[in-house]
Amino acid sequence: AQKVTQAQTEISVVEKEDVTLDCVYETRDTTYYLFWYKQPPSGELVFLIRRNSFDEQNEISGRYSWNFQKSTSSFNFTITASQVVDSAVYFCALRGYNFNKFYFGSGTKLNVKP
């Protein structure tokens, strides 16, 4: 079974705080792909990052960083020094190798207050 769990429904932080969004996944595939998408109030899903299952290197892009740990089936997303513009719903998604549809988590709504 393919499944993505985002246990945090909503998180509120004050601007400049660091925040980590959790993502736990389940898959039987040995090759798979993990994604994070941002959904601002406008509704469009914006691609943030893709990771394949053979690449466990953590990645940093500006204020964003991702921690991929196969041992715990987690792919967590950290925003450093959060800004009001980071307020959105963030989705973690899994795409198996043999199943080319995405399985999305239920999303985490991030509220960054000034």
Add this chain to the structure above:
Amino acid sequence: EAGVAQSPRYKIIEKRQSVAFWCNPISGHATLYWYQQILGQGPKLLIQFQNNGVVDDSQLPKDRFSAERLKGVDSTLKIQPAKLEDSAVYLCASSLGTGEYGYTFGSGTRLTVV
């Protein structure tokens, strides 16, 4: 590069009425997807096209939903007759391959059934 275009942006209909949504994917993207996103949930795949053929429609309620992709470009999703539980955002996405590098999403059509 133009993004994925969807119309209309919003639609309000009464239950038992019919409605159609239109999607124009990114030029050259062979794979097109329709997702349903109910408020507070992650997107759920309804149907996937590869060119003009259906790859996966296992979660499409075929008694009331239909979709087509003529000539492997634009696509139309229809609901007939609509039910209250069809109220959701309908997202169209496209990808060059089969999505292993992620999708590009449109802004969606927000449907309200009253």
